[in-house]
Amino acid sequence: MNDVIIILATLATTGRVLGLTLLSIVTGWLLAYQAIGSKVFENIYISVIEVFESVPVISFFPVVLLIFVTGVGGPIGTELATDFLVFTAVVWNIWVAAYQAFKTLPREMLEVVENYKFGFWGKMRNVYIPFSLPRIAANLFPSIADAFFYITVSEVFSVGTKQYSAFGIGTLITQFIQEENWGDIAFSLTVLAIVVALVMVGLREYSKYVVARYTVDTDAPIIRRGRINFRQSSRLSSVVSRNPLSKLSRYYPHVRRRRSEKEEEENPKNISKYVWIAFGSVLLILLLYGTVKVVTSTPLSLWHSLMMDTPEVLxxxxxxxxxxxxxxLISLLFSVTLGYALAVYHKLEAVMIPIIQVFSAFPSPAYFPLLFLATSPFIYAAFGPFANELYVLGLGFISTFYYVFYSFWMGVKAMPSEYWELMKNLNLNFFQKMRNIILPATFPYLISGISSTVNSAWGGLAIGEFWTDIIAGKNLYVSHGLMKLIAVATNNGNIALAAWASLIFGIVVVVYSILFTRKMMDLARKKYVAEEGLFAA
Amino acid sequence: MDVAFTYDNGYKVFEDVSLTADENKFVAIIGPSGVGKSTLLRILGGFLKPFAGEVKLLGRTITRPTPKIALVHQSIVTFPWMTALENVMLAMKPKRIPKEEALKTAKKALELVGLSGFENLYPKEMSGGMRQRVAIARALAAEPLVLLMDEPFSHLDELTAEGLRHEIYNILFAEESPLKSVIMVSHNLTEVVELADVVYVLNGSPAKVVGKIEIDIPRPRNPQNQKFNEYLDTFYNLLTPIKVRKRE
Structure with missing residues (x-):
């Protein structure tokens, strides 16, 4: 009987992930269309994506718990909370991809559909949606991998002593682990592995089909090895995608704005601009109102307590x-070595890449307890008090290394073939190649991958730093850590502290993104674009 | 010697191709598009393994790329994160020579190609012609015996290409240059007659050497010269599609 439920739960989880991915795509198209048509909406939209994409999904927890579990309540509230958490894992890359695609649609293509007086659906169906598909397809893999990663934490969560769970394989695995039901754990993981592998194979095939059918040869970048432009390469390039958003809005002002201006001339009653200004203003007022209300309704004693807790939070x-x-650092060392080997040895690459893709999409929180059970006697004996740290770092590594790995690997694949010939010709050794050519040439990809790894590593830490009853009655706790602090506060029902810590965390992450990642990306774009090393008239 | 090359799908690109590059000779290879000129050049450099035959440099068989045979690409290759000087110094990294010496050699190579004073410019700050000079300086700094050039002027505008063509022979065969010979692939017949001492013409499918012409015009060569034009006519005839010639 359990077997049937496990299969159904796996299908439910997969359906949830794929359904929310589809929702992200559809909303991404609609919002992107609005964004290219209204400057006001575009600015709001871009700012929201920039902030939320930088903030790890884990910091949404307190808000979600508040709104859905205590606000809506019941099974619907739990299901909505789970859906929202999965949605936040998949949505940002896809929205960015749709926006970028719509924004960079070749002017000629737009002019053709405008020439034939196509309306909204005509333009979407014939031009915008097909043009966006390759970019969206490139973003599907990391988005779906991210969503699977969070299944155990998004399907089961607790506030105080009360545990909430939505039907899905994440919930079942957590339950089986608590019951130490080894047979069902093994079966669940097997079914999940098969389904994840099938989804990944499906995504690969879909991506191939979409790239073959919908990729447009426009300004033909000089990339001979591999077809992926680092600007188009997924969450792998979330920074590359994220940071130029504001710039993009200035670089490509022609796309729909020209038409909008024309429409405005022809139709003075066109009020869309004013509608969006009003919408933006209302949103801003609501935000200010909400902030003021939260600040004023919070008792002074609570503010005092939160302020006292702030040094510990920091x-x-x-x-x-x-x-x-x-x-x-570990991901970088691992990725550079393996990524180089795979890019150079094609037979190894053909075998390893699909394996790594499936492995990285297979949610580590689901199997990590088993790994913990099998290794803990030796690890605790060997590392003593550092064993917990080692596990947390290990979980963080297996959850996120692939962002740097894929970024680097794609960067190496995208290096011009002329660079490879030159390295052979000059007889450079491995370190000379790495230092002088490969690392600089892949710098934009590496920054992008590092940024994604940093953002995602928080998820691993959030799970690993405070894992009560990980398996067989054992706990995995670290002494200090913000993710632990948030988890403990949430479990104790201290939502105020959890929300305060999340807010500080969110601010720091955004500041980090602005100060470090963007600066690095600007440097990368200024100096380290390998394709610019080729001069071809 | 007797080099042949076949794609993985069985398509035979060329066969029985033999050519020699003697000391102080500028050799050119011409042929219609798709005949395998660039492939042949990469076989000569050891970048590709021939299906049959072998390549020898001073009697030693070439099985892999070596700094003794330097390749200058059609797409002008520089590294945007390195200055002109650093781009040239890269060629000396494997030799592990002292930095001062490497610096001196790199500056000399840049001087040879006419880029004195531009050492600290980044490729983005240079014209296409200057970038190609950097690429040639880098190739020369490795002290090769043979220089392979794959349509080195095709991405330059006509005036820049003409200017560089006028200088290139003197640069390559200057006293300070370590080069013994140069092998260039080109589509541009005027360029070939202007520069080459010996021209190999490839044609047919699979391609073979259909002509070896020695160009006997004193330098500098003038395209208005009658003999110059006679060579051009000869090449045009040899490059006429084989099937058409058979019908004639």
């Missing part, structure tokens, strides 16, 4: 940044 954040730094 210290714990510091601990987590050190952990994230270590995870990134």
């Amino acid at each position: 210290l714990d954040l510091g601990y987590d940044y050190v952990r994230v730094g270590i995870i990134v």
Whole structure:
């Protein structure tokens, strides 16, 4: 009987992930269309994406718990909370991809459909949607992998002593682990592995089909090895995609604005501009009102308590940044070595890439307890008090290394073939190649991958830093860590502290993104675009 | 010697191609598009393995790329994160020579190609012609015996290409240059007659050497010269599609 339920739960989880991905795509198209038509909406839209894409999904928890579980309540509230968490894992890359595609639609294509007086659906169906498909397809893999990663935490969560769960394989695995029901755990993981592998194979085939059918040869970048432009390469390039958003809105002002201006001339009653200004203003007023209301309705004693907790929050954040730094460093070393080997040895690449794709989409929180059970006697004996740290770092690594790995691998694949010939010709050794050519040439990809890894590593830490009853009655706790602090506060029902810590965390992440990632990306675009090393008239 | 090359799908690109590049000779290879000129050049450089035959440099068989045979690409290749000087110094990294010496050699190579004073410019700050000079300086700094050039002027505008063509022979065969010979692939017949001492013409399918012409005109060569035009006519005849010639 359990077997049937496990299969149904796996299908339910997969359906949830794919359904919300589809919702992201459809909403992405509609919002992108609005964004290219209204400057006001575009600015709001871009700012929202920029902020929310930088903030890890985990920081949405307190808000979600508040709104859905205590607000809506019941099974519907739990289901909505789960859906919202999965949605936030998949949506940003896809929205960015749709917006970028709509924004960079070749003017000639737009002029053709305008020439024939196509309306909204005509333009969407014939030009905008087909043109956006390759970019969206490139973003599907990391988005869906991200969504699967969060199934155990998004389907089961607790506030205080009360646990909430939505029907899905994440819930079942958590339940089986608590019951130490090894047979069902093994069966669940097997079914999940098969389904994830099938989804990944399906995505690969879909991507191939979409690229073959819908990719437009426009300004033909000089990329001979591999077909992926780093600007178009997924969450892998979330930074590359994210940071130029504002610039994009200035670089490509022609697309629909020209038409809008024309329409305005022809139709003075066109009020869309004013509608969006009004919408933006209302949104801003609501935001200000909400902020003022929260600040004034919070008792002074609570503010005092939160202020007293702030140094600890910052210290714990510091601990987590050190952990994230270590995870990134290890991921980088691993990825550079493996990525180079795969790019050079094509037979190895053909075998390894599908394996890594399936492995990275297979949710590590689901199988990590088993890994913990199998290794903990040795690891605790060998590393003593550092064993917990090792596990947390390990979970962070297996959850996120593939962002750097894929970015680097794609960067190496996109290097001009002339660079490879030159490296062979000059007889450079491995380190000379790496230092002088490969690392600089892949710098934009690496920054993009590092940024994604940093953002995603928080998810691993959030799960690993405070894992009560991970398996067989054992706990995995670290001494300090912001993710632990948030988890403990949420579990104790101290939503105020959890929300306060999340807010500080969100601000720091956005500031980090602005100060570090963007600067690095600007440097990458200015100096390290390998394609610009080729001069072809 | 007797080089042949076949694609993985069985398509035979060329066969029985033999050519020699003697000391102080500028050799050109011409042929219609798709005949396999660039492929042949990469076989000569050891970048591709021939299906049959072998390539020898001073009696030693070439099985892989070597700095002794330097390749200058059709798409002008520089590294945007390196200055002109650093781009040239890259060629000396594998030699592990002292930095001062490498610096001196790189500056000399840049001087040879006429880029003195531009050492600290980045490729983005240079014209296409200057970038190609950097690429040639880098190739020369590795002290090769043979220079392979794959349509080196095709991405330059006509005036820049003409200017560089006028200088290139003297640059390549200057006293300071380590080069023994140059092999260039080109579509541009005027360029070939202007520069080459010996021209190999490839044609047919699979391609073969259908002509080896020695150009006997004193330098500098003038395209208005009658003999110059006679060579051009000869090449045009040899490059006429084989099937058409059979019908004639």
